[in-house]
Amino acid sequence: MKTRRVTAAIASVLALSLGAAACGGGDDSDGNGGGNGKKDAALSSIVNASTKKGGTVTYEHSDVPDSLDPGNTYYGWVQNFSRLYARALTTFKPAAGKEGLEVVPDLAEGLGKPSADAKTWTYKLRQGVKFQDGTPITSKDVKYAIERSNFAPEALSNGPTYFKAYLEGGDKYKGPYKDKSADGIKSIETPDDSTIVFKLKQPFADFDYLATFSQTAPVPQAKDTGAKYVQNIVSSGPYQFESYEEGRSATLVRNKNWDAKTDPIRKALPDKVTIKFKVNPVTVDNDLLSDKITVDAAGTGVQPATQPKVLTGKNVAQTDASYAGATQYIALNVNVKPFDNEHCRKAVQWAMDKQSVQDAIGGSPKGDVASTLLPPSVNGYTKFDTYATEGNKGDVAKAKEELKACGKPSGFDTILTARSDRPAEVASATAVQNSLKKVGINVEIKQFPSGKYFSNFAGVPSYVHEHKLGMLSMAWGADWPTGYGFLDQIINGAAIKPSGGNNLMELNDPKINKALTDAIANTDDAARTKAWGEIDKMVMDNASVVPLIYRKNLLFRPESAANVTVTQAYLGMYDYTLLSSTK
Structure with a gap:
C-alpha cells in the first residue's frame, strides 16, 4: 500500500505523546498561532509566530x-x-x-x-x-x-x-x-x-x-x-x-x-x-540563556548541569520537554569477546542498574527507563520487559548465574565507549560502569569525539575489533517514524559497513534479517505494524542491545x-x- 501520509496508528501514538508532554502548555490566545511563551508551548504550537523577514x-x-x-x-x-x-x-x-x-x-x-x-x-x-x-x-x-x-x-x-x-x-x-x-x-x-x-x-x-x-x-x-x-x-x-x-x-x-x-x-x-x-556544551547553554544565540544545533536539550537552572528559575516558561522518538542504549558487539557468548551478554542485561543511568542524565525530564529498543512514539512499539528487575536496579543473582553459564564466574574486563563532548553520555557510562562492577564486570571507559564517532571509531568494525571495544554507547532515533524506519539500520546485517555504520552490535542474525525484509514487503498496514514489535522481541532475546532510556529533550528557546x-x-x-x- 502506498503511504501518502503518516498512518493513523503513528498519528494517534504521537498525538498521545505530544498531548501528555504539553499538559500545562500554551494556548493560541495571542492570535498569532503562538503559545504565549509558556512551558512546553512549542510542542503543539508555533511560539513567537512572525512573518517578518x-x-x-x-x-x-x-x-x-x-x-x-x-x-x-x-x-x-x-x-x-x-x-x-x-x-x-x-x-x-x-x-x-x-x-x-x-x-x-x-x-x-x-x-x-x-x-x-x-x-x-x-x-x-x-x-x-x-x-x-x-x-x-x-x-x-x-x-x-x-x-x-x-x-x-x-x-x-x-x-x-x-x-x-x-x-x-x-x-x-x-x-x-x-x-x-x-x-x-x-x-x-x-x-x-x-x-x-x-x-x-x-x-x-x-x-x-x-x-x-x-x-x-x-x-x-x-x-x-x-x-x-x-x-x-x-x-x-x-x-x-x-x-x-x-x-x-x-x-x-x-x-x-x-x-x-x-x-x-x-x-x-x-x-x-x-x-x-x-x-563547550555548557557554554552553548549559557549562550542560549543569555540570548546570544538562537538555537543549539544538536537539538538534544540542555546539559544536566544546566537543567536545574532552567527548571527552577524564571526561564522555565521558555522550555519544551520534547519526546525525542529515540532510545539510548548500549550495543554489545557480538564479534568482541566475551560478547560472542550470549550468556555474557545476558549477564550485562541483568546487572544493569537503569535507574542510576536515568539519575545520571538528569532524571525523568531527560527520559524514561527503557525496556525495549523501539521507543513508545514509534509505530510498532510493543510494551514488554525481557530483563525486568525490581525498581530497574538490576538483579545481581541472575547476572552471576549468567556469568557462570558463559564461563566467567568471577566476571571479566571490557571497554565501554562514550562521546567526549556529550556530558550526559559520559555520565551514563559512569553509571553503567558502577552497575557492572557489582558483579565483577570491570569496565574501562574510552571517550571519542561525536563528529568522528561512527566514521573513525565505533562505526568501524576493524577498529572496534582491534581495540576490543565490547560495549558501545549509542542513541538512535527513527529514520522515519515506523518500526522499519527505526530498526533497519541498527539491527540488519546488511547495514554493517567498513566505516560509518550504525549496527554497532554487528548483529547479523538470519532470522532477524528475514523478518525485517518480509515485514517491509507486506502492504498490510496492521500486519506490518505487528511485525515490528515481534522483531523487537527477537533482538532483546538475542541480548546484544541493552536499552537504557527513552530519550526526552529539555529544549530552551x-x-x-x-x-x-x-x-x-x-x-x-x-x-x-x-x-x-x-x-
Missing part, C-alpha cells in the same frame, strides 16, 4: 557534524539543518504538533506514484527549480545524488544505504567514481528531465519516507568532488554557503536563484544563518527566537526550516 539565526554545536554534505550525513540535526540548502524529493511538513509528521512533496511536485505491487515508484519534479548558479535542476541530478551517496563508501560513508539495499542491481553497481558509464545504475530511470523512476527488488511500503532523506537532494555531477564536495556545496534551497571552515563554522546567505513560487514548504525569513562548531516549534520527525528538536530571529 530579515535578521540572523545563529546556531552553536558542541562538536562537528559528520558532514554537511547532504549525501554524506546521518545525524538527525544535519538532516533537519540541510533543508535550508538542500531540497529532497519529499520532506516532513514544517508545522506544529502531529501535522509536522506529514510527508509532503518538496523538490517533487507530488508524492510518489507506486505500481500495484509497490516495487516501482515514480516522481515528477517541480517546474522551474534551479541550482544557486541558475542551472535548471533535472531528474538526472537527483539520480546522481543517490548514486554518490549510497554506492561510493570509499568517499562518502556516513549516510544510510537503503537505496543500495532495495534498488534492483544495488549489490552490483560500484558507484559513479568507479563506474564511469553514462547510464549509472539502471534501476533508477530518468525518461525526461522532470521524471525519476525507482525500480526495486521487492515491495517497499515506506518509500515516500525514504524520499525525505537529504540523499535525494540534487547534486550536479560536474561540480561533485567526492568527499571534498562539502567545501563547495551547490545549493538547491533558499540559502547557499557564503563560507565554510571545516571544524569551525559556516555562514549561509540567501540563494538568489531560489524561487518561492517553486517552494511552498519554506518561508525563508532570515537573511543569514550562522553556525559555530566545537563550542531564547526570547529572540521566532517561529519556534518542535518537530517529532527530526527527533524532537526544533524545526530549522521554520526558525527565524527578531535580531
Whole structure:
C-alpha cells in the first residue's frame, strides 16, 4: 500500500505523546498561532509566530557534524539543518504538533506514484527549480545524488544505504567514481528531465519516507568532488554557503536563484544563518540563556548541569520537554569477546542498574527507563520487559548465574565507549560502569569525539575489533517514524559497513534479517505494524542491545527566537526550516 501520509496508528501514538508532554502548555490566545511563551508551548504550537523577514539565526554545536554534505550525513540535526540548502524529493511538513509528521512533496511536485505491487515508484519534479548558479535542476541530478551517496563508501560513508539495499542491481553497481558509464545504475530511470523512476527488488511500503532523506537532494555531477564536495556545496534551497571552515563554522546567505513560487514548504525569513562548531556544551547553554544565540544545533536539550537552572528559575516558561522518538542504549558487539557468548551478554542485561543511568542524565525530564529498543512514539512499539528487575536496579543473582553459564564466574574486563563532548553520555557510562562492577564486570571507559564517532571509531568494525571495544554507547532515533524506519539500520546485517555504520552490535542474525525484509514487503498496514514489535522481541532475546532510556529533550528557546516549534520527525528538536530571529 502506498503511504501518502503518516498512518493513523503513528498519528494517534504521537498525538498521545505530544498531548501528555504539553499538559500545562500554551494556548493560541495571542492570535498569532503562538503559545504565549509558556512551558512546553512549542510542542503543539508555533511560539513567537512572525512573518517578518530579515535578521540572523545563529546556531552553536558542541562538536562537528559528520558532514554537511547532504549525501554524506546521518545525524538527525544535519538532516533537519540541510533543508535550508538542500531540497529532497519529499520532506516532513514544517508545522506544529502531529501535522509536522506529514510527508509532503518538496523538490517533487507530488508524492510518489507506486505500481500495484509497490516495487516501482515514480516522481515528477517541480517546474522551474534551479541550482544557486541558475542551472535548471533535472531528474538526472537527483539520480546522481543517490548514486554518490549510497554506492561510493570509499568517499562518502556516513549516510544510510537503503537505496543500495532495495534498488534492483544495488549489490552490483560500484558507484559513479568507479563506474564511469553514462547510464549509472539502471534501476533508477530518468525518461525526461522532470521524471525519476525507482525500480526495486521487492515491495517497499515506506518509500515516500525514504524520499525525505537529504540523499535525494540534487547534486550536479560536474561540480561533485567526492568527499571534498562539502567545501563547495551547490545549493538547491533558499540559502547557499557564503563560507565554510571545516571544524569551525559556516555562514549561509540567501540563494538568489531560489524561487518561492517553486517552494511552498519554506518561508525563508532570515537573511543569514550562522553556525559555530566545537563550542563547550555548557557554554552553548549559557549562550542560549543569555540570548546570544538562537538555537543549539544538536537539538538534544540542555546539559544536566544546566537543567536545574532552567527548571527552577524564571526561564522555565521558555522550555519544551520534547519526546525525542529515540532510545539510548548500549550495543554489545557480538564479534568482541566475551560478547560472542550470549550468556555474557545476558549477564550485562541483568546487572544493569537503569535507574542510576536515568539519575545520571538528569532524571525523568531527560527520559524514561527503557525496556525495549523501539521507543513508545514509534509505530510498532510493543510494551514488554525481557530483563525486568525490581525498581530497574538490576538483579545481581541472575547476572552471576549468567556469568557462570558463559564461563566467567568471577566476571571479566571490557571497554565501554562514550562521546567526549556529550556530558550526559559520559555520565551514563559512569553509571553503567558502577552497575557492572557489582558483579565483577570491570569496565574501562574510552571517550571519542561525536563528529568522528561512527566514521573513525565505533562505526568501524576493524577498529572496534582491534581495540576490543565490547560495549558501545549509542542513541538512535527513527529514520522515519515506523518500526522499519527505526530498526533497519541498527539491527540488519546488511547495514554493517567498513566505516560509518550504525549496527554497532554487528548483529547479523538470519532470522532477524528475514523478518525485517518480509515485514517491509507486506502492504498490510496492521500486519506490518505487528511485525515490528515481534522483531523487537527477537533482538532483546538475542541480548546484544541493552536499552537504557527513552530519550526526552529539555529544549530552551531564547526570547529572540521566532517561529519556534518542535518537530517529532527530526527527533524532537526544533524545526530549522521554520526558525527565524527578531535580531
